[in-house]
Amino acid sequence: MLADKGVHGIAMYDVSKTDVSVLVSEAFKFSHIVVASSTYNNGIFTPMENFLLDIKAHALQNRTFAVIENGTWAPQSGKLIRAILGEMKNNTVLEDGITLKSSLKQSQMADLEALAETIYNDLNR
Numbered sequence: 001m002l003a004d005k006g007v008h009g010i011a012m013y014d015v016s017k018t019d020v021s022v023l024v025s026e027a028f029k030f031s032h033i034v035v036a037s038s039t040y041n042n043g044i045f046t047p048m049e050n051f052l053l054d055i056k057a058h059a060l061q062n063r064t065f066a067v068i069e070n071g072t073w074a075p076q077s078g079k080l081i082r083a084i085l086g087e088m089k090n091n092t093v094l095e096d097g098i099t100l101k102s103s104l105k106q107s108q109m110a111d112l113e114a115l116a117e118t119i120y121n122d123l124n125r
């Protein structure tokens, strides 16, 4: 959706497949980071939690984050992700967030489009 709006230089990583050292170095190259994670045993999916704790340890700052959470019975990764991001300094966390229950429903495409629009507008501020 961001690419369709003309945004260049987008990268997307699966945290369960990419070494966290790559994820961290990539995080330093981008102004906006969308963190999308399932809820895992009432927590954040552990590779994503590991990534977040690592960028926190590296004191990543001056970034804008958006959060997408997923869960099947009690999604709460979003709240937990925001808690870690809130412990970091000089970053912005967009208030718009999305909760996906198990899988993306057609009815939520508009929510994703709205989040993409928010990120796009923020990039062009």
Ligand SMILES: Cc1cc2nc3c(=O)[nH]c(=O)nc-3n(C[C@H](O)[C@H](O)[C@H](O)COP(=O)(O)O)c2cc1C
Residues within 6 Å of the ligand: 038, 039, 040, 041, 042, 043, 070, 071, 072, 073, 074, 075, 076, 101, 102, 103
């Ligand atoms: C091991 C495991 C633990 C999970 N823990 C939670 C949880 O605590 N709360 C929750 O709402 N969903 C939980 N889920 C569901 C996931 O967040 C996600 O919604 C689901 O795995 C997506 O559907 P799929 O596995 O069929 O692709 C868990 C899934 C797995 C496999």
